[in-house]
Amino acid sequence: MSSPESSPYKATEAAEHTETRKTEWPLWEIFIRGQHGLSHRHVGSLHAADAEMAIKNARDVYTRRNEGVSIWAVEASAIAASSPEEKGALYEPANDKVYRHPTFFDIPDEVGAM
Amino acid sequence: MYAQMIKSTGQGVKSLDEMEPQERAFQERIDAGGKIEPKDWMPDGYRKNLIRQIGQHAHSEIVGQLPEGNWITRAPTLERKAILLAKVQDEAGHGLYLYCAAETLGVTRDDLTRDLLSGKMKYSSIFNYPTLTWADMGAVGWLVDGAAIMNQVPLQRTSYGPYARAMVRICKEESFHQRQGFDIMMKMAKGTDAQRKMAQDALNRFWGPALMMFGPSDAESVHSAQSMAWKIKMNSNDELRQKFVDQTAPQAEYLGLTIPDETCKLNEETGHYDFAQPDWDEFFDVLKGNGPCNTERLEARNKAWDDGRWVREGLLAHAAKKRSAKMAAE
Numbered sequence A: 001m002s003s004p005e006s007s008p009y010k011a012t013e014a015a016e017h018t019e020t021r022k023t024e025w026p027l028w029e030i031f032i033r034g035q036h037g038l039s040h041r042h043v044g045s046l047h048a049a050d051a052e053m054a055i056k057n058a059r060d061v062y063t064r065r066n067e068g069v070s071i072w073a074v075e076a077s078a079i080a081a082s083s084p085e086e087k088g089a090l091y092e093p094a095n096d097k098v099y100r101h102p103t104f105f106d107i108p109d110e111v112g113a114m
Numbered sequence B: 001m002y003a004q005m006i007k008s009t010g011q012g013v014k015s016l017d018e019m020e021p022q023e024r025a026f027q028e029r030i031d032a033g034g035k036i037e038p039k040d041w042m043p044d045g046y047r048k049n050l051i052r053q054i055g056q057h058a059h060s061e062i063v064g065q066l067p068e069g070n071w072i073t074r075a076p077t078l079e080r081k082a083i084l085l086a087k088v089q090d091e092a093g094h095g096l097y098l099y100c101a102a103e104t105l106g107v108t109r110d111d112l113t114r115d116l117l118s119g120k121m122k123y124s125s126i127f128n129y130p131t132l133t134w135a136d137m138g139a140v141g142w143l144v145d146g147a148a149i150m151n152q153v154p155l156q157r158t159s160y161g162p163y164a165r166a167m168v169r170i171c172k173e174e175s176f177h178q179r180q181g182f183d184i185m186m187k188m189a190k191g192t193d194a195q196r197k198m199a200q201d202a203l204n205r206f207w208g209p210a211l212m213m214f215g216p217s218d219a220e221s222v223h224s225a226q227s228m229a230w231k232i233k234m235n236s237n238d239e240l241r242q243k244f245v246d247q248t249a250p251q252a253e254y255l256g257l258t259i260p261d262e263t264c265k266l267n268e269e270t271g272h273y274d275f276a277q278p279d280w281d282e283f284f285d286v287l288k289g290n291g292p293c294n295t296e297r298l299e300a301r302n303k304a305w306d307d308g309r310w311v312r313e314g315l316l317a318h319a320a321k322k323r324s325a326k327m328a329a330e
């Protein structure tokens, strides 16, 4: 995910403007489905006052060259994301099930393609 | 480049042994060609540096619309006008992709915009030069976008995921920009005497400022060494400048135009073009705010921000009203 929950970052030259945040248009994450029948894919984010405007802006920002046939706009604050620190524990159940991969099984050559 | 003179920690690059385990894991991941993503741990200096660099790059795309926007209403044909309009719109898009990448680091677009408007953050020196004739539209696309491409192509491999992905999108669009510029130059260089003169004049004025885009030599800079270790800078300034000259000099020759530098010649021994350094005093002066258009550019951005205020606030109020009407109906 690109940018859910942009928590104010203090220690930079660009950050003491707390009063800005109140008047700023909310952040939307944009997902686009391309021409060839694939799923919607995250392309980036943008600011818009409401959903309708988010979709219009997404058309201008992310599909100037026919990149998509369908747009989803999701308010960034509505996205739940896994955290990188949990990576080990979160994926551990999958790691020890090597038999889920077809290459785990040896099929004799004479059986043919499988 | 679009981001010039970015300062890092200034402390020199730490070796892996000097690092705490967390930072060592971070650096090893970068060394192995891995990507750092928004929620991953990162050193404060890396975050700070990236905010400056991506922010300055974004500002350059936005301010960079002004010198070209200047000619939209006066383009010589309807086709040229439509092309220029599309090009300038792309630059707005580039600014937005980059603000979006910067926002993943914890600043907001409005934070960055305020620092641009107050003069606290910079944009590329190149956009403080005026565009005086239609041939300048050719020179800007050919030279300025051409120089930008030199820097942006390697940045597609930068270590910060959102920045790298923004660069991929940008690079896809840049070659249209450079080609439309070169196309204008071809038309003019092969046109009437007056047109050829205009094209030569544009090259004369933009050559030095285009070389300055890469920034002064940073072979000795600790800031650059750190940025390179973090893979947020991929090549030295001199390396990219040389590449740019090597690519551009033969193109000028094709156009029948003369690069305003008598020393600019292919060096048989090195296989590269020799060339003279641009006027670095002028560069530092422009950075300080004394270029021909610094005041005009910042005024234009401030005016756009101030004039747009009622729109930003009005649409927000409208959205809130719609939301509460919808809630009342449910």
Ligand SMILES: [Fe+2]
Pocket: B061, B090, B091, B094, B170
């Ligand atoms: Fe651009």
Ligand SMILES: [Fe+2]
Pocket: B061, B064, B091, B144, B145, B148
């Ligand atoms: Fe550009």
Ligand SMILES: [Fe+2]
Pocket: B091, B145, B174, B177
């Ligand atoms: Fe461009």
